Structure formats: C-alpha cells, structure tokens
Amino acid sequence: RALIEEADVSVIQATPPTWRLLLGAGWEGGARIKAMCGGEPMPRDLAEALIARTGSLWNVYGPTETTVWCSAQRVDAPTSPLPIGRPLPFCAMRVLGPGGLPAPFGVVGEIAVAGPSVARGYRGRPELSAEVFVPDVVDPASPMYRSGDQGRWRPDGTLECLGRADGQVKIRGFRVELGEVEAALRAHPDVDDAAVLLEDDGASATLVAHVAGETLDVGALAAHAAERLPSYMRPSRWSLQAELPLGPTGKIDRRALEARQHAPVTAITRRAAPRDDTEAVIAGIWAEALNIPRVGVTDDFFAVGGHSLAAAHIVDGLRAAFSVEVPLGALFEARTVEKLAETLRTEDGRAPCELVTLAHGRGTPIFCICGVQVYHPLASRLGGDRPVYGVYLAQEESILREAREGRAASLSVGAMAEAYTDVIRRRQPRGPYSLAGLSFGGVLAYEIAQRLRDGGEEVALLALFDTVIPSGLRRAPLKWARAHLRAIRRAPLEEAKRAFRRARGGDETEMVAGVRERAYVAAMRRYQPRTYDGEVLLFRAAESSFGEGWVATRDGGLGPYAPRMRVFDVPGRHVGMMHPPHVDTLAAKLRRFAAPV
Structure with a gap:
C-alpha cells in the first residue's frame, strides 16, 4: 500500500485475494489507477469496491499454459457472471461444443485458446500434453490449448467463463484436482468413501471433505491428509457421514452433497473451545484468515490449511486487535491458538523467534x-x-x-x-x-x-x-529456437524486437x-x-x-x-x-x- 501511494502507481494487476488484502489494509485507490483482476473469478462485491476506488477496472482471463492473459473486459457495472471480454491481439479463443467443433453463440462449451502464446506441452508428461495441447480446429497449423473451463459467447461478442468442466479447481492460485485429494483420503484405512467439493463464498475458496466411515476422527484424517498432500490441497472443513448419497447410476450424488455444504458439521464441535477473551479473539482472526467456521485452540496452523498469505493476514489481525507486532516466526513456532495466546500474555508478542x-x-x-x-x-x-x-x-x-x-x-x-x-x-x-x-x-x-x-x-x-x-x-537452443521463431513468424515488428532482445540474453x-x-x-x-x-x-x-x-x-x-x-x-x-x-x-x-x- 505504501509503495503504491508513494510511487504514484497507475497500473496494478493482482488476483482477487491480493486485492482484498490491499483493500483490507485501508487502500483508498485513485482516479488515475487502472486495475486488472485475474487468476480467479472476480466476485461482484470486489468489483464494486474496485470500481469505486479506481479510474478503470479490467477483468482479465488466461491460463498459465497460454502465457497468461488471453482476453480482457472493462468492468463498469458488475454483473454475474462477469464477462472475460474479447481475445487480445495475436490470440484466438474458441468455445468447443460436442465433437470438439466450434459452438454457436449462446451455447455452453469448453474454452480453448489458439495462437503463438500457447505452450508446447507439459514437460515430462506426454500423455497429459496430448490430451489438452492439440491442433487448432480452425487453423490446424496453429497449436491450441483446451482449458477445461466452461464458457459461451455472448450476443455482443464477448466471452463468459462459467467455471470448470472437470474436477479441477483453483485454491489460492494453485490448480487442484479434486480426484487427487479424494484418492488421498480414501487411502486412510477407516475411510469407506470420500468426496471433496469446492466451497467459494466470493471472498476465498476452500475445500470441504465429505467422508464416509464407521469410526472416523477429524484429527486423524487431518494428520493423514497432511502427510500426503501439500497445504493448499488439504480440506479446511470436514463432514463425517455414515455413507455418501448416491445417484441412480450408483455414483456419488454431488448435488446432494452441495446441499449439505452449509449444514452443521458435527466434527467441528470436537475442537477445543477458547477459554478466555484472548484465545477467543485469536481464534476468530484465524478462522477469518483461513475461511473456516471456527478454529480450536489446539488446532495446528498447518493442519487446518495455513499458508503464508493467511499468516500475513493473521499478523495484520493481531496488530489491529492487540496493538502488537507479532513476527511471522512467532506464529510458525506457536502453531496453535493456545500457544500463541500464551506468547502474547508472557512476551507481548515481540520476542524474537529465530x-x-x-x-x-x-x-x-x-x-x-x-x-x-x-x-x-x-x-x-x-x-x-x-x-x-x-x-x-x-x-x-x-x-x-x-x-x-x-x-x-x-x-x-x-x-x-x-x-x-x-x-x-x-x-x-x-x-x-x-x-x-x-x-x-x-x-x-x-x-x-x-x-x-x-x-x-x-x-x-x-x-x-x-x-x-x-x-x-x-x-536449450532447439527448444528456444522453435518457440521464438514461431513467435517471430506470427508476431508484429514490435514482438520481433522483443524476441531479438531476449535472444541477446536480456x-x-x-x-x-x-x-x-x-x-x-x-x-x-x-x-x-x-x-x-x-x-x-x-x-x-x-x-x-x-x-x-x-x-x-x-x-x-x-x-x-x-x-x-x-x-x-x-x-x-x-x-x-x-x-x-x-x-x-x-x-x-x-x-x-x-x-x-
């Protein structure tokens, strides 16, 4: 915030969580600022807040596999969903219907991106590359990437993105295959079946695990997940059930599970409740930063989905609540509300933690x-x-x-x-x-x-x-030459100049x-x-x-x-x-x- 204000910054690009951190820090914006939001869907309330604080707001879209942004749309009045705009220069976008052919206007299909910005594939994963990196359906000589996102063309020629077409979701910018998380949970000996759903309240996204079994314990399941999954893939909420609902074909009925998403989760009540005001305030700050209903005073920070961005948010919350500067190291060392509260009581939060x-x-x-x-x-x-x-x-x-x-x-x-x-x-x-x-x-x-x-x-x-x-x-001369010759052949003079500068080692x-x-x-x-x-x-x-x-x-x-x-x-x-x-x-x-x- 201080740098933006001191340097008179005029263009800012960030993901929705980062924008929320900036707004939470009291940033007031300015009429000269052009704001770009991408990486995840932009919630309507965030769009309203940014429109009120900036000269212009742009919703940008583009998978990593296509060298980032492929389309952009100026947002003057929030709608739901927000359109992602028209393709940027030298980037072609398709909506593929049944059979992989271009879909008509208004028909939902898979969003694909074609042109020189498309990557060659995933290193060391030829089978996965062959599935999503394919020839362009319009110009077979050009590469095309099938994003897995659902979308449709609007009558005004802009594109809407309607979410994932498969079990892949985004958590804090990381792509997560829900099937991988479910497989890790099913590996626990007490788990009969598991289904993991995304819960997105517009402010942040978290994973909810619905687990079936006779003798289940949330602590044991969380520890099991921590051993097998990185922090961003671990569920933040758990729902323990005797059995999961099934549809007519015998598959898990995910619609029925979605209806249970906001029902009380009995497993949460097993968490140790705060015993005084200090613990209660800290627990509330943790729950807000981690986007979970409540935090037990003995819950491990990493086990409940803690990460560096949440830690920074917690430090901000502790500063506002207790008027102390708590080092991130103190949070990482304490790792529970109980121990962090003790640190605040005995050391006022300022003791070095090296x-x-x-x-x-x-x-x-x-x-x-x-x-x-x-x-x-x-x-x-x-x-x-x-x-x-x-x-x-x-x-x-x-x-x-x-x-x-x-x-x-x-x-x-x-x-x-x-x-x-x-x-x-x-x-x-x-x-x-x-x-x-x-x-x-x-x-x-x-x-x-x-x-x-x-x-x-x-x-x-x-x-x-x-x-x-x-x-x-x-x-890697051959790898480099193929990529850059393709870019030079298809790009205008300005892009050719940039490619030449890169060739000289800049x-x-x-x-x-x-x-x-x-x-x-x-x-x-x-x-x-x-x-x-x-x-x-x-x-x-x-x-x-x-x-x-x-x-x-x-x-x-x-x-x-x-x-x-x-x-x-x-x-x-x-x-x-x-x-x-x-x-x-x-x-x-x-x-x-x-x-x-």
Missing part, C-alpha cells in the same frame, strides 16, 4: 535455511533422534512485506549468511553442524558452511535442494516468477561462491523448469566450486519435491546422510 522447531530430538540439530513451512513435510519424515529447526530471521518478514507491496528487497548473500550463522551458533556453539536449504536457501547454506569452516568448525552435512545459481543455467529474471524470487535472483547474481572442499549433497528435482528455453546444468553451477559434490535425482518439480508424494523419496535419500551425530 528457530522454529519442525521435529523434536536429542541429537545435534539439522538447520533448514530460509523458510519454515516448506521444510515441514521433510522434517516429519526424517525420523531418527535429531531435532530439525527452520531458521527464521526478522529480515525474512521484511522481504515478505516488501513483496506484498510489490517491491523486490535488495539482499546480500554474505550479510544474510552472517545473520543466519549467528543464530545457528547461539543454539549450537560448536560443531559438527548440519545444514540444508531449498533453492536460494541452498545458496545461503553453502555460504554459512563456508563461514563455519573458516571459524575452524566441522560441517558434517550440507544438503542443497534443487539449488541453481545463475551460472548453472544454459540455453531479462533473465523473467525465468523466475514473483517479486521475492526476483530479489533472490538478484542477490545470487551478485554473489561470488568460494571453493568448498567439504562434501556437498545436491538433490535435483527431475522436473524443474527455469523458463522457456532454459535448462539447469546437473551441478546447478556450483560444481566448479565444490569438487566433492554428489548429485541425486528426486522426482517432482522445484517446490513439489518438498511435498507428498515426492518428499518421501527425498527423505529416504537424505536419511542415509543424516544419521545422529
């Missing part, structure tokens, strides 16, 4: 660098008798805050490593030390290890998870999405690694992608500086390797080197 316990033990610790939540699934699977800590710096909160404001923080690998080293040595004054880090956290762990060894200490474990420095990225940061990631990339570019003669373990994600036309070297660029590097392949993508099911493979490989010291 080490977040991810797993308990009596041996020497394993320190996970830069981030907390992402390491939780791995820590819970390592076993043994070693504590695992997520090292959390106050600077990380500043980075997150600046990213939320649209600013990329100016970071130094050396300065951050020095601060992390101080925290680690306060907890463990002498070696041997064990360090681990994902991506940019791996670069920091590498530099921390250098500093510990410079001080005469032993580093017994240095594990890097899919860490790649800029020198470890290479062009704008490498386009490979990394997000403001925080850009700050990390800039810091890595300024960083000059030193030779490290200890053992380095690099666990590579087999399906990582670093942008169109880029691939990573096997050693991630650190090989020339780490002659004793050992490289291990782990299935999954960059962050996906840290979540089920791939994290099981990662834990098994790492466990060989993480025996108690």
Whole structure:
C-alpha cells in the first residue's frame, strides 16, 4: 500500500485475494489507477469496491499454459457472471461444443485458446500434453490449448467463463484436482468413501471433505491428509457421514452433497473451545484468515490449511486487535491458538523467534535455511533422534512485506549468511553442524558452511535442494529456437524486437516468477561462491523448469566450486519435491546422510 501511494502507481494487476488484502489494509485507490483482476473469478462485491476506488477496472482471463492473459473486459457495472471480454491481439479463443467443433453463440462449451502464446506441452508428461495441447480446429497449423473451463459467447461478442468442466479447481492460485485429494483420503484405512467439493463464498475458496466411515476422527484424517498432500490441497472443513448419497447410476450424488455444504458439521464441535477473551479473539482472526467456521485452540496452523498469505493476514489481525507486532516466526513456532495466546500474555508478542522447531530430538540439530513451512513435510519424515529447526530471521518478514507491496528487497548473500550463522551458533556453539536449504536457501547454506569452516568448525552435512545459481543455467537452443521463431513468424515488428532482445540474453529474471524470487535472483547474481572442499549433497528435482528455453546444468553451477559434490535425482518439480508424494523419496535419500551425530 505504501509503495503504491508513494510511487504514484497507475497500473496494478493482482488476483482477487491480493486485492482484498490491499483493500483490507485501508487502500483508498485513485482516479488515475487502472486495475486488472485475474487468476480467479472476480466476485461482484470486489468489483464494486474496485470500481469505486479506481479510474478503470479490467477483468482479465488466461491460463498459465497460454502465457497468461488471453482476453480482457472493462468492468463498469458488475454483473454475474462477469464477462472475460474479447481475445487480445495475436490470440484466438474458441468455445468447443460436442465433437470438439466450434459452438454457436449462446451455447455452453469448453474454452480453448489458439495462437503463438500457447505452450508446447507439459514437460515430462506426454500423455497429459496430448490430451489438452492439440491442433487448432480452425487453423490446424496453429497449436491450441483446451482449458477445461466452461464458457459461451455472448450476443455482443464477448466471452463468459462459467467455471470448470472437470474436477479441477483453483485454491489460492494453485490448480487442484479434486480426484487427487479424494484418492488421498480414501487411502486412510477407516475411510469407506470420500468426496471433496469446492466451497467459494466470493471472498476465498476452500475445500470441504465429505467422508464416509464407521469410526472416523477429524484429527486423524487431518494428520493423514497432511502427510500426503501439500497445504493448499488439504480440506479446511470436514463432514463425517455414515455413507455418501448416491445417484441412480450408483455414483456419488454431488448435488446432494452441495446441499449439505452449509449444514452443521458435527466434527467441528470436537475442537477445543477458547477459554478466555484472548484465545477467543485469536481464534476468530484465524478462522477469518483461513475461511473456516471456527478454529480450536489446539488446532495446528498447518493442519487446518495455513499458508503464508493467511499468516500475513493473521499478523495484520493481531496488530489491529492487540496493538502488537507479532513476527511471522512467532506464529510458525506457536502453531496453535493456545500457544500463541500464551506468547502474547508472557512476551507481548515481540520476542524474537529465530528457530522454529519442525521435529523434536536429542541429537545435534539439522538447520533448514530460509523458510519454515516448506521444510515441514521433510522434517516429519526424517525420523531418527535429531531435532530439525527452520531458521527464521526478522529480515525474512521484511522481504515478505516488501513483496506484498510489490517491491523486490535488495539482499546480500554474505550479510544474510552472517545473520543466519549467528543464530545457528547461539543454539549450537560448536560443531559438527548440519545444514540444508531449498533453492536460494541452498545458496545461503553453502555460504554459512563456508563461514563455519573458516571459524575452524566441522560441517558434517550440507544438503542443497534443487539449488541453481545463475551460472548453472544454459540455453536449450532447439527448444528456444522453435518457440521464438514461431513467435517471430506470427508476431508484429514490435514482438520481433522483443524476441531479438531476449535472444541477446536480456531479462533473465523473467525465468523466475514473483517479486521475492526476483530479489533472490538478484542477490545470487551478485554473489561470488568460494571453493568448498567439504562434501556437498545436491538433490535435483527431475522436473524443474527455469523458463522457456532454459535448462539447469546437473551441478546447478556450483560444481566448479565444490569438487566433492554428489548429485541425486528426486522426482517432482522445484517446490513439489518438498511435498507428498515426492518428499518421501527425498527423505529416504537424505536419511542415509543424516544419521545422529
């Protein structure tokens, strides 16, 4: 908010949840601002609020597979549903009826996108690619992507998007296959059947699990889901039933389940109720941020669907309610309303929280660098008798805050490593030390290890998870040439100029999405690694992608500086390797080197 106001920003693009955060922070807008909303359907109340605060509001649409926006519609008066407009230049949009042929005006069909913006397919998933990346029904020489969204042409030539055609939904910008969540729940031995539905009240979307069985416990089901699913795929509400309603064909009657969505859920009453005003206020803030009816004082933040955006919302709520600045680290460490309330009572919420316990033990610790939540699934699977800590710096909160404001923080690998080293040595004054880090956290762990060894200490474990420095990225000439020649052939002169600039190596940061990631990339570019003669373990994600036309070297660029590097392949993508099911493979490989010291 502060950056927008200070810099006199005139164009802002964000998803509906991000717009709501901005409005909740008291942003008043301005007549010069052009607002764009996309990524998820724009609720009518949000459209009304943005129209009142901006000079113009645009509803934009476009799947990731088509290089983002494909259509746009100015919104002057909210309707339901809001049209997504007409195709943008050099992008063709279709509505496919039965048989995959273009549907007439007003007839509902599947939205498809054709033209040079369409991707070639999903890396390493040829069967799925063949299903959705097909020749254009109008121009077979052009690629077309079948989005799975339902839509129809309106009489004025604009397009309406009417939701998903299959079991795929969006939760906080992540695509979720409901069938995957249901399969994970059915794997529980006490579950006879399960169906998962999306609940969207216009403010945010959550998953509701309807589970059938004789002896079911919500706590056990939530723990089961946490072991197998990333946080954004875990249900936020549970409905326990003797059996699920079936239709005439014997399939689950989802319409009947939808009618039960808002019925009282008896499982919720098992949650421990607040015992005083402090706990009651905190529980209310959590429930609002997580978009669930109520929160028990002993519910684990991650188990009930907690994520970084919700955490930021909770911190804002605690600031307003108690007039204190609660570090995100304190929330991650407490993880329950009960413990967070105790923190507020005894420490006024301002005590530094630098080490977040991810797993308990009596041996020497394993320190996970830069981030907390992402390491939780791995820590819970390592076993043994070693504590695992997520090292959390106050600077990380500043980075997150600046990213939320649209600013990329100016970071130094050396300065951050020095601060992390101080925290680690306060907890463990002498070696041997064990360090681990994902991506940019791996670069920091590498530099921390250098500093510990410079001080005469032993580093017994240095594990890097899919860490790649800029020198470890290479062009994939054939892949790059095909994509860009196609764009040059079809695009106007201005697009050809942009393609030429990219060919000369400009704008490498386009490979990394997000403001925080850009700050990390800039810091890595300024960083000059030193030779490290200890053992380095690099666990590579087999399906990582670093942008169109880029691939990573096997050693991630650190090989020339780490002659004793050992490289291990782990299935999954960059962050996906840290979540089920791939994290099981990662834990098994790492466990060989993480025996108690």
